[in-house]
Amino acid sequence: MKLVMQHPSRSALTLAVSAILATSMLASCAKTEETAETETVEVDTPSDDVVEEANIDTPAEQVAEATDADPFATAYDTVTVYSSRNEQLIQPLLDQFTATTGTPVELITDKEGPLMERMKAEGANSPADMFLTVDAGNLWQAGEQGLLQPLGSSLVNNNVPAKYRSADDLWTGLSLRARTIFYDPNDVSPSDLSTYADLADPKWKGKLCLRTSKKVYNQSLVSSMIEHYGAEKTEEIVKGWVANLAAPVFSNDTKMLEAIASGQCDVGIANSYYYGRILEENPDFSVKIFWANQGEGAEATGTHVNVSGAGIVKTSDNVAGARQLIEWLSSEQAQEEYASGDKEYPVKEGVDESVMLRSWGPFKQDDINVTVFGQRQAEATQLMDRAGYE
Numbered sequence: 041m042k043l044v045m046q047h048p049s050r051s052a053l054t055l056a057v058s059a060i061l062a063t064s065m066l067a068s069c070a071k072t073e074e075t076a077e078t079e080t081v082e083v084d085t086p087s088d089d090v091v092e093e094a095n096i097d098t099p100a101e102q103v104a105e106a107t108d109a110d111p112f113a114t115a116y117d118t119v120t121v122y123s124s125r126n127e128q129l130i131q132p133l134l135d136q137f138t139a140t141t142g143t144p145v146e147l148i149t150d151k152e153g154p155l156m157e158r159m160k161a162e163g164a165n166s167p168a169d170m171f172l173t174v175d176a177g178n179l180w181q182a183g184e185q186g187l188l189q190p191l192g193s194s195l196v197n198n199n200v201p202a203k204y205r206s207a208d209d210l211w212t213g214l215s216l217r218a219r220t221i222f223y224d225p226n227d228v229s230p231s232d233l234s235t236y237a238d239l240a241d242p243k244w245k246g247k248l249c250l251r252t253s254k255k256v257y258n259q260s261l262v263s264s265m266i267e268h269y270g271a272e273k274t275e276e277i278v279k280g281w282v283a284n285l286a287a288p289v290f291s292n293d294t295k296m297l298e299a300i301a302s303g304q305c306d307v308g309i310a311n312s313y314y315y316g317r318i319l320e321e322n323p324d325f326s327v328k329i330f331w332a333n334q335g336e337g338a339e340a341t342g343t344h345v346n347v348s349g350a351g352i353v354k355t356s357d358n359v360a361g362a363r364q365l366i367e368w369l370s371s372e373q374a375q376e377e378y379a380s381g382d383k384e385y386p387v388k389e390g391v392d393e394s395v396m397l398r399s400w401g402p403f404k405q406d407d408i409n410v411t412v413f414g415q416r417q418a419e420a421t422q423l424m425d426r427a428g429y430e
């Protein structure tokens with residue numbers, strides 16, 4: 041936790057904001073948070089997620105940053121957020137944003153598909169100012185369907201590396217999740233593991249478990265492989281995965297991880313935060329994490345990393361307020377808690393990871409721009425279909 045000196049001429053207003061922040065943080069600490077994202081295919085087992093004490097800034101620090109930083113000194117009209125992320129994860133942060141800026145927020149939660157349909161149906165009359173969801177593939181879809189407008193924020197550009205932002209400036213990542221390899225340490229040594237492509241090797245026959253290809257996370261992973269290896273080689277890899285399956289594809293990552301723990305399979309691919317949620321509930325969970333595609337050579341492309349993120353809705357009548365909220369969520373003040381709230385990684389460099397994530401060790405991330413996951417989504421879906429990946 042960093043120490044920030046309080047300015048001696050702190051105003052009464054600042055003290056009042058401090059009190060509000062302290063109260064809202066106590067509330068968010070005390071609340072048992074259900075962190076399951078709203079997902080199209082799966083229903084995840086909700087898990088408790090109490091924000092780690094070590095990751096919460098002092099009110100003094102938050103207020104110091106808020107009063108020193110111009111972009112958060114102006115209060116705008118109510119920002120209406122259409123969000124597919126879990127309300128218990130997002131609402132405490134929105135409360136902090138309002139306490140900091142004076143800008144009110146209305147949160148409307150549903151799955152990303154229905155939210156996009158709703159925005160299209162509402163057209164120019166949509167109350168939505170900001171769209172918040174997971175996966176660059178989903179954000180890209182919203183942009184493709186004409187639902188977003190350019191962010192136009194130098195602050196976001198400074199906070200978020202370009203590879204985690206839309207190539208057209210239509211959306212930005214706000215947190216990171218790794219999609220990597222998990223294994224049963226009773227049957228597999230880390231030295232047996234290397235890359236996603238290696239899971240197609242016949243040595244894994246009857247040992248691999250995968251989630252359904254209908255989930256956007258796998259579409260994004262395969263999109264990244266097409267980008268790196270080309271379609272032909274990627275199709276061979278995916279066919280190899282299918283040939284190695286130990287069980288029919290799973291409806292969600294949590295069930296797949298539990299199948300590794302139960303011995304049904306030896307290896308699989310999942311998003312890091314699902315593993316984090318299970319570990320928080322059960323620190324003795326036997327499955328281990330392996331960072332894919334590290335090391336040297338042509339296949340050492342780095343572990344596949346995706347984003348959760350947001351964009352400003354094209355028909356918004358409060359662009360300045362929506363931009364302020366996205367800027368705030370990308371700021372140091374919000375990043376640590378936003379990421380740790382669901383066992384994700386901060387998107388802003390230099391912001392601390394949670395204790396659990398640090399325990400998994402550092403890894404090299406894939407460097408391709410996440411926009412590619414959307415651009416190649418249709419190609420990836422067709423390829424997986426051809427390869428028999430259900």
Ligand code: FE
Binds near residue numbers: 077079174311
């Ligand atoms: Fe998820």
